[in-house]
Amino acid sequence: MPAKPVLAVLETRDGVLRKVSHEVLAAARRLAAASEGSVDALVCGVTVPGGVDDLASLGADRVLAVTHPDFGRYHPDGIASTIASIGAGYGAIVFAATATGKDLAPRVAAKLGVGLVADVVGLAIEGGAVVATRPVYAGKAIQKVKLRATPAIVSVRPNTFEAARRPGCQADRIAVEAVPVPAFETRVRVTGIKAPEKALLDVTEAPIVVSGGRGLKDPTNFHLLEELAEALGNTAVGASRAVVDAGWREHGAQVGQTGKTVSPGLYIAVGISGAIQHLAGMRTAKTIVAINRDKDAPIFKIADYGIVGDLFEVVPRLTEEIRKLKSEK
Amino acid sequence: MKIAVCLKRVPDTVAKITIGSDGKSIDESGLKFVLNPYDEFAVEEAIALKEKAGAGETVAYSVGTDAAQETLRAALAMGIDRAVLLQNPGSPDGLEVAKALAAELGAGGFDLILFGKLAVDDYNHQVGVMVAELLGLPCISSVAHLAVADRAIEAEREIEGGLEVVSCRLPAVLTCDKGLNNPRLPSLKGIMAAKKKPLENKPATLGAGSIEVLSLEYPAERQAGRIVGEGADAVPELLRLLRSEAKVL
Numbered sequence: 001m002p003a004k005p006v007l008a009v010l011e012t013r014d015g016v017l018r019k020v021s022h023e024v025l026a027a028a029r030r031l032a033a034a035s036e037g038s039v040d041a042l043v044c045g046v047t048v049p050g051g052v053d054d055l056a057s058l059g060a061d062r063v064l065a066v067t068h069p070d071f072g073r074y075h076p077d078g079i080a081s082t083i084a085s086i087g088a089g090y091g092a093i094v095f096a097a098t099a100t101g102k103d104l105a106p107r108v109a110a111k112l113g114v115g116l117v118a119d120v121v122g123l124a125i126e127g128g129a130v131v132a133t134r135p136v137y138a139g140k141a142i143q144k145v146k147l148r149a150t151p152a153i154v155s156v157r158p159n160t161f162e163a164a165r166r167p168g169c170q171a172d173r174i175a176v177e178a179v180p181v182p183a184f185e186t187r188v189r190v191t192g193i194k195a196p197e198k199a200l201l202d203v204t205e206a207p208i209v210v211s212g213g214r215g216l217k218d219p220t221n222f223h224l225l226e227e228l229a230e231a232l233g234n235t236a237v238g239a240s241r242a243v244v245d246a247g248w249r250e251h252g253a254q255v256g257q258t259g260k261t262v263s264p265g266l267y268i269a270v271g272i273s274g275a276i277q278h279l280a281g282m283r284t285a286k287t288i289v290a291i292n293r294d295k296d297a298p299i300f301k302i303a304d305y306g307i308v309g310d311l312f313e314v315v316p317r318l319t320e321e322i323r324k325l326k327s328e329k
Numbered sequence: 330m331k332i333a334v335c336l337k338r339v340p341d342t343v344a345k346i347t348i349g350s351d352g353k354s355i356d357e358s359g360l361k362f363v364l365n366p367y368d369e370f371a372v373e374e375a376i377a378l379k380e381k382a383g384a385g386e387t388v389a390y391s392v393g394t395d396a397a398q399e400t401l402r403a404a405l406a407m408g409i410d411r412a413v414l415l416q417n418p419g420s421p422d423g424l425e426v427a428k429a430l431a432a433e434l435g436a437g438g439f440d441l442i443l444f445g446k447l448a449v450d451d452y453n454h455q456v457g458v459m460v461a462e463l464l465g466l467p468c469i470s471s472v473a474h475l476a477v478a479d480r481a482i483e484a485e486r487e488i489e490g491g492l493e494v495v496s497c498r499l500p501a502v503l504t505c506d507k508g509l510n511n512p513r514l515p516s517l518k519g520i521m522a523a524k525k526k527p528l529e530n531k532p533a534t535l536g537a538g539s540i541e542v543l544s545l546e547y548p549a550e551r552q553a554g555r556i557v558g559e560g561a562d563a564v565p566e567l568l569r570l571l572r573s574e575a576k577v578l
Contacts, residue, residue, distance in 0.1 A: 074493065076468070097454075099488040103470045106423070106455035110462035115422045115539040118453045131543065136451050140346040141355070142546050143451075149539035155454075187467035188497040191483075195491035202489035208577075232578075244507075251473070251507040252487045257342040257449055258366045258507065266577040277342045283551060287575040289567065295556070302551045304575065305567055309560035317561035321568055325578070 003037035004091030004150065008060065009083060009104070010043050011096055015072075017043070017051045020096040020205060022058050022163035027123055027156045028094040029059035029164070034125035037091060040064050044079050046072045048176060056174040057165050063176045073190040074100050080107035081184035087112045090151040092130050097155035098204075105155045114149040119261075121160045121284070130154070138257035138280040158205045159263045203255060206236035208266045209285070211255055213240035213278075215271020215292060215311055219248035224315045225270060231322040238262070240272045256281035271311045274299030291315065330385035332375040333434055333442045334409065335457070337365045338393055338400040339450040353542045354420065362396070364403045367445025369512035370505035375443055376408040377510065378477060385440075386410050390433065392417055392426050392535070398528060405523035406515035412526070415533035422538035423451075427459035429533045435464055439500060440480075446471040446504040461502035469495045473508040 008028035010021035028039045041060035043049050048065045055063055066082050068075070087093055087108060095101035095108075097119040109116035122133030130152035136143045147154070203209050210225045210232070222237065229235035239249035241256050255262055257277035267285035272278060274290070274297055282288065283302055290303035291314050300306045307314050340346065341361040349356040364372070375387045389404040389412040391397045401412035415429055434442055442464075444457030454470075461468030467482075473492070474485040480499045485492045487506065515523070557563045557570065571578045 080462075099471065099486065099493070102454040103458060103486075106458035107462050107468075109424060109455070110427065110459040113424070115424050116453070116455050116459075117540060118455060134452070135548070136545070137340065137346045137355070138342070138449060138452070139548060141348060142548050144543040144546075146541045146543055147539060148541055188469055188495055188501075190493055190495050192494040193488070193491050194485070194494060200490050205489055254507070261452075266571070266575075275343070276345065283548065287571070287577045288551070288554070289571070290554075300556065301553055304552070304554040305570055306554055306556045307558060307560070307563045307567060308556055309563070313561040314564060317564045318567070321564050322578075325568065325572075 003035040004089065005038045005040055006032045007087070007090040007093045007151070008039055008041045009093065009095045009101070010041055011098060011100055012043060012045055012049045015045055015049050017049055020098055020158045023158065023161045024094050024096050024156060025055065025059040026163050027161040028092070030123055030161070031092050031094070031125060031130060035091060038062070042066060042083065042179070044071045052176060053174065058163060059166060060174060063174055064179045065176055066179045066181060068181050070186070073193070075186070075190065076103060076107060077187050078181065078184045080104055080111060082179060082181050083108045084111035085182045086179060087151050092150070092152040092154070095153070095155040097157050101155045105153060109153045112151065114151060114153060115147060116153045117145055117147060118155045119157050120154045121157050123154065123156070135261065135284070138277065139261055139283055140280050157263060159207070201234065201236040203236045203238040203253060203262050204260050206234060207264055208232050208235040208268070209238045209255070209262055209264045210235055210268045210270065211238035211240065211272060211282070212243065212270045213272030214242050216243070219243070222249065224312070228268070228315055228319045228322070231319045231326065233326070240278050241275070269299050269303070270315060272299055273297045274302070330379055330382035330441070331437070331439050332378060332385065332387045333437060333439045334368070334371045334375045334387065334389050334404065335430055335442065335444050335460070336368045336372070336389055336391045336400055336404055337445070337448045337450070338362050338391065338397045339365045339448055342366065342449055348545050348547065353545050355545070362400070364400050365445050365448045367447055367449070367505060367507070370507065370509045371443035371445050372404045372407050372409060373510045373512040374475065374505055375441070376513070378441070388413065388437070390415065390430060392421070392429055392533060394418055401528055402523050403515070405526045405528070406520045407513055408519060410526065412528045414528065414530050416530055417533045417535050421535045422540035423453050423455040424459055425535045425538040427456045427463055429535050430456070431460050431463035434460065441499065442466070442502045444502070444504040446506045457502055457504040464502070467497035467501040468503070469497060469501065470504040471506045472503050473506045475503070475509060
């Protein structure tokens with residue numbers, strides 16, 4: 001008997017699939033491969049979003065299209081009702097642990113009456129059940145849990161499951177099937193999105209994060225990090241709890257236990273001493289660089305590379321050297 | 330305005346965690362516990378909304394052992410009117426906690442039910458939203474800005490690269506994010522008054538749930554790194570290492 005398929009719930013914004021959707025597919029593919037099942041990729045929108053032709057090579061066997069005139073923006077009640085209406089047919093449902101996924105997954109889990117495990121960094125099948133690995137206590141410990149009910153519902157941490165191309169997949173051969181939208185009650189309505197003038201990358205999703213702490217001395221000095229981020233490209237600017245609590249930066253930029261937990265490819269900590277709750281929030285970064293005046297700062301104990309020195313000299317030089325490097329390419 | 334706030338007792342965020350002898354949970358001996366920091370935003374919002382309305386009641390709920398009475402007292406000291414502890418041992422999964430809270434809150438006649446957006450122990454981001462679904466109430470999660478007028482809510486929640494504007498009617502469930510307000514510190518008078526405020530203990534029967542903890546481990550230690558050098562002159566060497574060794578640039 002073939003295993004039940006795995007449902008990958010993809011995210012779009014402005015009608016375009018988000019990068020994290022590829023990671024959700026990779027996670028779903030991993031579960032499907034372990035249980036010899038197939039992967040359905042669910043996309044929502046007013047119309048079928050662009051880019052679905054690419055999904056076969058990214059791990060989907062079939063695309064499920066949910067189209068509705070009200071689904072141009074995130075529609076919690078309508079989309080949760082639709083996923084719940086087909087959810088029982090799946091062995092597992094995979095969401096992204098993003099702002100949307102963290103809102104949507106518990107709605108679906110409650111509607112289906114099954115448990116949910118959020119912010120997962122590892123997935124496997126053991127004894128026929130989904131087993132998830134996830135950081136708890138903000139990364140101070142790693143918990144392994146078994147999901148005994150089906151569908152097993154998880155959300156996966158961005159930047160953790162690497163999108164992988166399946167070789168030999170014909171991109172134009174994917175089947176797109178329409179999923180009927182059941183009757184639903186609209187209890188909440190997303191009426192708009194306020195985006196800053198300059199599009200900002202979120203610290204949880206950016207491949208590179210440059211974070212600043214008290215060592216910057218003054219909120220206006222964050223321009224040094226913004227310039228470094230711009231030189232690096234694809235980089236988000238984060239902050240320590242101390243400077244967020246002092247009102248220097250928005251809370252959305254805070255890395256650490258009462259802020260965000262991040263896993264970028266490169267994390268550059270500038271003027272951050274490395275309080276335990278900050279380290280917990282960034283220790284899963286692949287490479288960590290620390291720039292600090294105090295050679296005994298705890299941040300150097302987990303940094304791969306450290307520079308002891310005055311950040312007001314080191315950071316501008318770093319920005320300058322990276323600009324040079326980029327212009328040579 | 331009748332407002333419920335649901336709270337969790339969690340280890341202090343600055344505390345070091347020690348894994349217990351069962352290899353599945355933390356060793357709680359000597360560990361300092363606090364009111365979940367995100368729940369403080371919910372408590373503050375409940376008190377401020379009642380103050381603004383000029384009338385009403387605020388009630389704090391928690392599911393847990395008798396030790397959670399201390400957590401509820403902390404909310405009473407901030408200014409919550411009364412508290413209810415749903416006594417339950419063990420660490421039930423989120424859906425079971427949500428079911429117990431929904432059963433308790435459903436007939437309470439609350440205009441608003443507030444939660445923190447997540448608990449800083451298990452990071453599961455779910456109980457508040459699940460309670461809303463179980464009760465069939467509107468829910469806005471991770472609220473960073475809130476306006477309540479004429480029984481209508483307009484809220485903003487942070488999404489990647491922006492803010493999502495969401496509206497709904499009361500009664501509703503909200504989960505609160507940092508940025509919503511600045512939680513007040515309990516006054517001495519508040520702490521004294523909290524000792525006399527009603528705190529009801531109710532045994533709760535929670536199901537076994539479907540999430541089974543298999544193990545709890547320390548994260549892999551990061552290899553202690555190296556100091557590349559001192560001052561701005563170390564920058565070229567750092568870049569060389571990032572390119573050729575770490576291969577991240």
